[in-house]
Amino acid sequence: MKNIICVNNLYKLYRVGDTAVRALDGVSFTVREGEFCAIVGTSGSGKSTLLNMLAGLERPTKGEVIINGHHIEKMNESELVSFRGNNVGFIFQSFHLLPALNALENVALPLSFRGEERGLRKKKAEKMLRMVSLEKQKNHMPNQMSGGQQQRVSIARALVSDPRIIFADEPTGNLDSRTSEDVMRLMQKIVSEQGRTLVMVTHDMNEAEYADRIIRVIDGKIVENKEKRRKQEI
Numbered sequence: 001m002k003n004i005i006c007v008n009n010l011y012k013l014y015r016v017g018d019t020a021v022r023a024l025d026g027v028s029f030t031v032r033e034g035e036f037c038a039i040v041g042t043s044g045s046g047k048s049t050l051l052n053m054l055a056g057l058e059r060p061t062k063g064e065v066i067i068n069g070h071h072i073e074k075m076n077e078s079e080l081v082s083f084r085g086n087n088v089g090f091i092f093q094s095f096h097l098l099p100a101l102n103a104l105e106n107v108a109l110p111l112s113f114r115g116e117e118r119g120l121r122k123k124k125a126e127k128m129l130r131m132v133s134l135e136k137q138k139n140h141m142p143n144q145m146s147g148g149q150q151q152r153v154s155i156a157r158a159l160v161s162d163p164r165i166i167f168a169d170e171p172t173g174n175l176d177s178r179t180s181e182d183v184m185r186l187m188q189k190i191v192s193e194q195g196r197t198l199v200m201v202t203h204d205m206n207e208a209e210y211a212d213r214i215i216r217v218i219d220g221k222i223v224e225n226k227e228k229r230r231k232q233e234i
């Protein structure tokens with residue numbers, strides 16, 4: 001499999017008063033297409049900063065982020081918006097569902113931004129909700145669903161535009177351990193069955209174990225980059 005993400009010598013310095021914080025201190029790694037990669041580290045280690053650089057949400061101080069052959073760090077804002085819209089899906093710790101929309105409408109939302117026709121939007125969103133086993137809840141509002149169900153809706157939303165890459169930031173941070181396990185297995189299944197690339201940030205080593213590759217970050221540096229031979233079949 002080819003490398004879909006290449007990070008070369010990445011630095012991010014924040015200036016706070018007179019001091020400089022090295023949030024990323026010379027990070028290099030690659031992720032292969034179809035790989036589930038976990039970035040693991042304690043609070044303040046630089047995980048979110050790294051994910052923000054990968055997604056082009058923040059600019060690096062120095063270094064390169066190349067995704068699918070495109071230099072993210074060189075793109076302007078409108079190029080980034082269109083690149084993300086066409087290639088990337090996001091899953092967040094706090095779900096980020098719109099409270100006034102039901103499950104189906106939330107999942108279909110990214111397709112509206114792309115100007116897809118209403119009937120097609122509904123069909124695709126229904127298919128995604130079936131994939132996460134929530135077809136019966138399609139008319140439920142976010143506050144009528146459990147945390148695990150809301151996170152499954154947000155996973156369906158991340159996948160509806162058929163992105164090659166998914167970025168997940170502490171996706172189980174607001175879930176109990178049983179529900180977290182279900183969500184992790186679902187993410188594992190999406191990667192193995194659909195060949196998508198998933199980069200997940202977590203502070204939880206147990207969750208990182210679901211990944212094919214574990215990158216451990218301390219103080220903005222990679223201290224371990226471990227590839228597992230093959231994930232467990234589900």
Ligand SMILES: Nc1ncnc2c1ncn2[C@@H]1O[C@H](COP(=O)(O)OP(=O)(O)OP(=O)(O)O)[C@@H](O)[C@H]1O
Nearest residue numbers: 014016021023041042043044045046047048049050
């Ligand atoms: N906007 C900012 N301005 C100044 N310093 C920042 C900024 N954002 C992050 N930092 C610093 O950079 C370092 C890395 O932060 P980052 O949020 O990437 O860590 P993290 O591993 O994601 O932590 P957490 O798990 O708590 O979210 C920390 O020392 C943090 O204080």
